[in-house]
Amino acid sequence: xxxxxxxxxxxxxxxxxxxxxxxxxxxxxxxxxxxxxxxxxxxxxxxxxxxxxxxxxxxxxxxxxxxxxxxxxxxxxxxxxxxxxxxxxxxxxxxxxxxxxxxxxxxxxxxxxxxxxxxxxxxxxxxxxxxxxxxxxxxxxxxx
Ligand SMILES: CC(C)(COP(=O)(O)OP(=O)(O)OC[C@H]1O[C@@H](n2cnc3c(N)ncnc32)[C@H](O)[C@@H]1OP(=O)(O)O)[C@@H](O)C(=O)NCCC(=O)NCCS
Numbered sequence: 001x002x003x004x005x006x007x008x009x010x011x012x013x014x015x016x017x018x019x020x021x022x023x024x025x026x027x028x029x030x031x032x033x034x035x036x037x038x039x040x041x042x043x044x045x046x047x048x049x050x051x052x053x054x055x056x057x058x059x060x061x062x063x064x065x066x067x068x069x070x071x072x073x074x075x076x077x078x079x080x081x082x083x084x085x086x087x088x089x090x091x092x093x094x095x096x097x098x099x100x101x102x103x104x105x106x107x108x109x110x111x112x113x114x115x116x117x118x119x120x121x122x123x124x125x126x127x128x129x130x131x132x133x134x135x136x137x138x139x140x141x142x143x144x
Contacts, residue, residue, distance in 0.1 A: 002043070002087040003042065004039070005041040005043045014027045014030060017068075030068075033068075040057060042055075042088060051080055053068075053084070054066065054085065054087070054088050062098050063100070063101055064091075064099070066085070081114050082117070082118065101138065102115065103136040105135075112139075116139075120139040121139060123137075123140045
């Protein structure tokens with residue numbers, strides 16, 4: 001089941017975050033994302049367990065930005081990532097967004113494949129985007 005995240009989910013979300021990224025977002029940053037954009041912070045839950053999350057924000061009332069997504073390593077490859085992105089894109093559309101955007105490490109094949117599968121295209125590459133110097137791709141998708 002995909003549902004909106006709640007503050008009491010944050011501990012589990014943060015555990016998944018730590019298992020998923022070389023440089024995880026701090027817990028308080030995830031908390032702020034939930035506070036400022038609760039509509040766009042979703043979790044995948046099964047039998048009371050959080051298996052993944054996605055967080056987005058909107059810009060200028062036109063663009064929905066995917067800030068972060070992670071699925072528990074033990075539950076990857078089962079379509080949860082796809083469900084989370086699709087659910088967030090629906091929320092963006094319901095709220096009038098015309099476009100979705102995200103940044104992804106150029107080495108992150110799994111995520112790039114996921115986004116391509118869901119209709120995102122690589123718009124450009126930004127040099128030195130991450131603190132460790134890796135470039136990112138900016139990927140976008142028109143929403144209609
Ligand atoms: C990226 C991530 C969210 C994908 O979640 P997931 O639930 O495993 O993805 P899904 O099972 O929905 O897979 C959807 C598609 O993504 C692609 N994909 C997923 N894992 C992949 C892998 N290891 N290698 C290549 N492609 C992969 C495939 O195209 C897949 O479609 P298919 O199953 O029909 O082949 C997950 O790997 C993750 O949490 N990674 C660490 C955090 C991260 O990098 N987040 C993205 C930051 S921009």
